[in-house]
Amino acid sequence: MNIYGSVSQTVITTVGGKYKISFYASHLPGLTTSLLSQEGYIRLPGIQRVFKLFQRSARTQSQLDWYEHVYYFTATAALSDITIGSFGDKSGISLDDVRLYPLHSNSKQESSESLDPIHVHIRTDGKEFSLHASWTITDRESPIVDYMIAIGTVKGGTQLQEFRSVGRSSQVSVNDLSLTHGLPVYVTVVAKNAADLTAVFYSEPIMVDITPPDICCVGDGPNEDEDLTHQTSSVISVHWRVSDPESGIEYCEWAVGRAPSSSTLSPFTRTATLYSATVDLENLLHHAETVYCTVRCKNFVGLVSEIVSSGVTIVKEAPHSHDATLRVVISSPTVYDARENHQTEVNSISIAWDGFSDLSGISNFECNLVSDKGQTPERSRIVGNRGENTVVLKGLSLKSYKTYQVQLRAVNYGGFKSEPVISNVTIETCPPYLTGKFIDNGIL
Template sequence: MLTGINLQSGVTYYSNVMAINHVGLMSIASSDSVMIDSNLPKTGIVYDGLGLEDNDYQNSTTVVSASWHGFSDLESSIDHYIWCVGRSPGAEDILPCHDVGLHLSKAETLDLPITSGERYFSKVMAVDAAGLVSLSAVSDGVILDTSAPVIRSMYFNDSNLIENPSFEEIQDTTEDGNSTDGCADGVSLSCKPKGWQIEGIGYVQTSAETVGQSENAYLILYGSVSQYIGTVEGDKYKLSFHVSHTVQSSTPLLSQEGYIDIPGMHRVFHLFQRAGSHGDNGLAEWFEHAYYFTADSASSNIEIGSFGERSAIALDNVRVQRLSPITDTDDVTEEFATAIAVDVRTDGIRFAVIANWDMIDIESAIIEYLWAIGTVKGGTQIQTFKSVGRLNHAIADDLVLTHGLPIYVTVVAKNAADLQTAIYSEPWLIDLTPPDLCCVMDGADEDVDAVYQITSTISVHWNVSDPESGVQYCEWAAGFSPGSEILMSFIRSESLSFAQGNFTNSLEHGQKVYCTVRCHNGAGLFTQQTSNGVVMIKDAPTSSEGTLHVVTSSPTIFGTRHNHQGDTDSIAIVWNGFMDVTGIAYYECKFVDGRNDTEWRSVGLNGENTALLTGLDLNTTRPLTYQIHLRAINHGGFISETLTANVTVKSSPPVLTGIAIQHTWLDDNTVLLSWSDVFYSQSLLIYELTVTTLHGGSTVVKWFETRETTYP
């Protein structure tokens, strides 16, 4: 052994041995060389997992793995690697350090599993042929995640964050300081909505008989309108609004477009038109659009606009609602809770499917969402799975779907640990038909269609259903002609079958009020129907021009006179002249004889103006005068002033006293006849005189009537 030699690292040395004998001959033997290596191997990089990239998460709790590269030794080369695993950098409490040979990756199964949520680190050292050990290289750790992403069910907060969403409130003054009082009814470019900023031209249009989607005002827009709302950073929101064509626009209807600009999204939307839907009121049907966004600050700008100065859109009912995750303390019914919120919008030909969802993963992040649309749960018949990255909402438009087709949305969430969860929406039935609205009837009684009423409270009830997309809401209006809103513009009803409003001091006697009901379904379609009207009754019928007569009858060939009659069983009356614009329901009459007052009895129930009153039993031996009272009652139960007529009833004939008729000749040609006291009666008598030269004849005087008791 040679000592004290200064050998250089990295240099190869040979040992030469020379053998010399006594005669001076020699032989040389050389070793196979030795490389001097005094430097440690260079340290490399350690990745968690076996892939080409470093894993931050893994889903197995019983397998640990790592891969490494970059270790080197230029002198003696790497002989083997040492690998160990611990719960902290450099520790080996999970897997002790051990020789793994020259493998550049390694995976081993543990006897005891690691707890989910823990992080473990791999440490690797290289050992060269000289036995030198490199400095250790430690990975950045990998987190154990054994749980897939989970759903956070959402519900919509009904509170609308938009100020003046239907443009009903007008700015008090214009930009130049003039009053805007003229905006109450009509169209003026100076009618600007409160709470909104307008770029370009935008003005509120109102009408007594509105064509707006909500209430009686909407915005005509050549440009854009925007509003800042308070939001919570990171929270989700839904923007919805209704748009329609305007006849003011010079752009062809089929090519009209608009746009929205909200946090994280700028999107163009189309204004389609159903065939034959453009009405005389200048507006096509209203179509709803919906979009989802995540707030990126405490204040979010909502902007909606049209394209170009010559292209106008009508805008109404703008809503922004916060989507809140359901917690254990939330009192939210399953009806309003959903894993995937799905909206389907259509112009009658093309469809757009809009989906929004919310999922979380406590251990590892969600790295990708895939979504698909099918006609069965989990199906992909309409759209195969498409990635939307980390967005939690998606839109598929330009779809052609058929009425009654069920739509299912499937979303698959993948986390960084390569675990995934699939969630499914409830079915949405494609609806191309409006709600089935029928039986719009006046009055509060659901089984009766009121024709008349006396109160100022107008009630209306109806039946509506929509098996495909459901009835979302109903609204109602009132006016004095079918479909009119002059009494009250459309407002939402609290119920889907009943509405009521008080119109004190607004209604007059005889006015007919028509209620119009409009119900909307989940597809944005609506049906409108008007009641047949209810007549307001405030006053009684008038009798100032009325007349009442008794039609007397006689049991003999002799007629009655001066409202006298001998029939004691019946009395006939005739009347006319009672007036009421709402109509007379019936009449009532009664008899008064000065001593007795009978009950009122109904007559003229079918509109007659005559009545024969029978079964009276007016038998009397002396003349008795009755007063007949008649009054009119209208459909509201109001009673007119009473008309009165008299009738005298006598049931017995005049009595012969036995005194003979006296005659006295005044001259050869004149005879005076007298029958005074020949007849007795308690009532006035009318006499009929016949004089003849033959028994039973009438050759001299025939049927001469007189009140006198002498002739001539």
């Protein structure tokens, strides 16, 4: 969503309830302003904050650098107004994936999703880090008049920021932090009430993570041990493996399209699990169409990895045989040419074919040999499964002066069979013989 000015929405909330709002913001696409940095603002119940967009490189003005922003608030009424906007009427911003969450005391995803006293988020663009912390601290006897916060690499430490006052604000943002991968970060809050009494609160450690999730082993199909190349069903499934030992996986999303990384058939939606997804695309898929599943997973510091399946081809029709040809390859045992479709060999038949077609691909061919009485002297043979278009049918016991019909069908990867193409062969094992007497000069 691209906005100039602001956008607002009124949501239903519970008085006293704690909420988290997250969204992605970026510069407008095609921005030509000479300013390399811009700001936006968010207005929540009792809170108004200014946020910065990423620095825009002049060489990549057409690219969007998305950055996640996270804020917390306590609802003061049954209806809460949320406003996000840009400053001025000439410098807009782009927004995406705006989400509102109630905070639950039993959540184990990370500290920011629970009702622990201090909620901490660390986000990175791959180079610099920003930290956002908020807290919920009350004193029923005396109001809180001041908060002091510090940031360190050990509990209660000040290695990253010395204690400083933020007044009565219940949240703080610190930008341009220099952190290293795997470093634990703690936030310490000292609350002072009107009676000049203080209490110290510590956050759970947040692990610094500069690596995106590790996604592997993607495969088309519902079963983990398979990767389908063809299928007849309109139900598209994909499975994968993902891990992020440093910060954990916040969510995965997936889409289905006619090209890698596209979502032309099914838009990106969050998956119910972190290892598989399924969607029914009935009436959207066509024969011989290859579809690709794209999976994206995001960790709790906002880094995203993407993986694309190798694609699965939809099979709904049988191969075509209207332009196909089949012939029996005859070899003469003498210096004379054999008559077409006649042979002396009784233990084998050599055949060649061409012209079968199927855009989804042909897996193999099914060959049947039928006698002149309509009997099939042997079971069907699978031929051509390595791409060849000739074969010698061996191990036969053909009868002399019998005519046999060779039937060939193409079979695609969905198991559909084409109409048969037919060629006849007659077996003759004996040489010609005389039935009368020789006539010389008309005298018998």
